[in-house]
Amino acid sequence: MTSYKITVEPLGREIDCRDDQSILDACLRNGVWLPHSCTHGTCATCKAEVLDGDVDHGESSSFALMDFERDEGKLLPCCARPLSDVTIEADIDVDEDFRMHPVQDYTATVVSLEDIAKETKRLVIELDREMEFNAGQYLKFQIPGTGADRTYSIANPPTQRRLLEFHIRRTVGGVASDGWIFRTLAVGDPVAVSGPYGRFVLRVGDDRPAVLVAGGTGLAPIKSMIRHGLENDAYSGHLTLYQGARTQEWLYDVEEFQRLEKEHPNRFSYRPCLSEEIAEGFGRGLVTEVIEAENETLHGHAGYICGPPPMVDAALKTLMGKRLFPRDIYREDFFNEADKAAGGVRSPLIKR
Ligand SMILES: Cc1cc2nc3c(=O)[nH]c(=O)nc-3n(C[C@H](O)[C@H](O)[C@H](O)COP(=O)(O)OP(=O)(O)OC[C@H]3O[C@@H](n4cnc5c(N)ncnc54)[C@H](O)[C@@H]3O)c2cc1C
Ligand code: FES
Known part of the structure; x- marks a missing residue:
């Protein structure tokens, strides 16, 4: 070497x-x-x-x-x-709200692994020591016996530094999700991870109202941001979460967000949306359609979007149509190997 x-x-x-x-x-x-x-x-x-x-x-x-x-x-x-x-x-543009925490390797142990929605698991691991990170960042998981790694976003706030929560969606035929996490991974197993990575983070110095749009397990980094913003008083602006899924069986943590909305009525609003089911208390349609219908304008807001790349692109266009500028929108695309092979470069409309 x-x-x-x-x-x-x-x-x-x-x-x-x-x-x-x-x-x-x-x-x-x-x-x-x-x-x-x-x-x-x-x-x-x-x-x-x-x-x-x-x-x-x-x-x-x-x-x-x-x-x-x-x-x-x-x-x-x-x-x-x-x-x-x-x-x-390099084009180095460090945001003043961002804290640089050097990447390190950690050995973790699986504390719990449970089904929380259709094809979706909540994984909790305990690191061998504390890790500092920004709300919204992610870790790399080494997949045993393959030499490959996959990235998963931390769902808990950064004040919780050893016990980390993740939301994992199964991808049929996927090496990490289908071949390992949904098949053989069990409580007590050791897991090799490194981090923290990424720059999709809550801008804690911002005081604008923020609209957060989550598709599927794209909820993970957004949950970290919302809990950090509310429970640790890290964000002074109002937060509105639009969480999208096809039907209720694909949606999770609804009661937790309803509780947060009750506890912080002036600081947090929650809109779960269903595109293939009609149910009381849920927005009807794709998240983009519900945002479109419920907001005349979002001028003056910050936007955070996370989920599968097509959903992120659609939400980006919707927010821009509601008069948010590209510089006001932060995004995380959950690219996978198929996106890489097909050329999943993000929309030229926005860089971050
Ligand atoms: C920054 C970031 C954060 C993420 N956070 C999360 C998260 O919190 N939760 C979550 O559920 N996911 C998250 N993801 C997605 C995650 O990293 C994985 O991509 C996802 O779990 C699929 O991994 P896998 O190993 O199961 O599937 P893969 O083995 O990567 O396969 C994915 C799909 O691609 C196909 N494929 C594989 N190789 C090729 C190839 N060479 N050509 C064409 N097709 C191919 C497979 O058949 C399969 O359909 C995140 C992604 C990014 C980039
Ligand atoms: S971070 Fe290098 S291509 Fe995405």
Whole structure:
């Protein structure tokens, strides 16, 4: 194993990176922040420029990093590994509400694993030590015996630093969900994780009302944000959650959000929506249709959207139609391997 020097401009920071390690990984473990989202070569958020040196582009999707971009000296640091000392230039835009917590490896133990909705499990793990993170960030899980990892968002607030909650949806034929978490994973099993990753975080210095849109297990990071905002008084603006599902059997944590709405009537509103079932107390239609019908304008709000990429794109368009600017909207796309193969680069309408 060889180690090379990586210089990150315009910061002028130098770090060491092994030849089997991604440049992003080396940076995040050494306290150098680079913008990133999926960490799997799909979203293009981390795209940067090689000023000097050679890299192996690894698993970068050819949609996220096109051939002509490689020829022009671009790279995706989340996939690229150094073949020599390398200097890169990145578009580093650290948000002042964001706290940089260097990525570390942890050994965890499964504390509980339960069915909470159709094809959906709640997984609780206990880390071997405390981890600091921002509300909305995620961890990487090593899938035993495969050498592969998958990313899952933390659903509890950052004041809870050892006992971490995750919501996992089963993907038929999926290596991590179908082949491991839904099949063999059990209470007491050890789990290797690393983190925290991502920049889909609650902007705690903001005082604007915020509309949060969650599809499926896209609820996980949003639940962390809402609980942090309300229970820890971390957010002073009003929070409105639109949670979408097909029918009630796909929806979860409804009672918990109803309780939070009762406890914080002036600070939190909850709108669960069903697209294929009519039921009292639930919005009727896709979340985008309910938002459309219930709001003349959302001008002056911040927007947070998380879930499957098509839902995120649709919600983004809806919020923009209600007069939110792209700079006011934060998104997390739950890209998977199929999205990567099909070119799941996020909409050019918005970068973060
Ligand atoms: C930032 C982030 C956070 C996330 N957080 C969560 C979360 O909190 N909860 C959650 O449930 N999910 C989350 N996800 C999604 C999660 O990381 C996994 O992608 C998801 O669980 C599927 O993983 P898997 O191993 O089960 O399926 P995979 O093995 O990745 O397969 C997914 C699908 O792709 C197909 N496929 C596999 N390889 C290829 C290929 N080469 N070409 C074409 N098709 C292929 C498979 O057949 C399957 O249909 C998140 C994703 C991101 C990017
Ligand atoms: S973070 Fe590098 S492509 Fe998504």
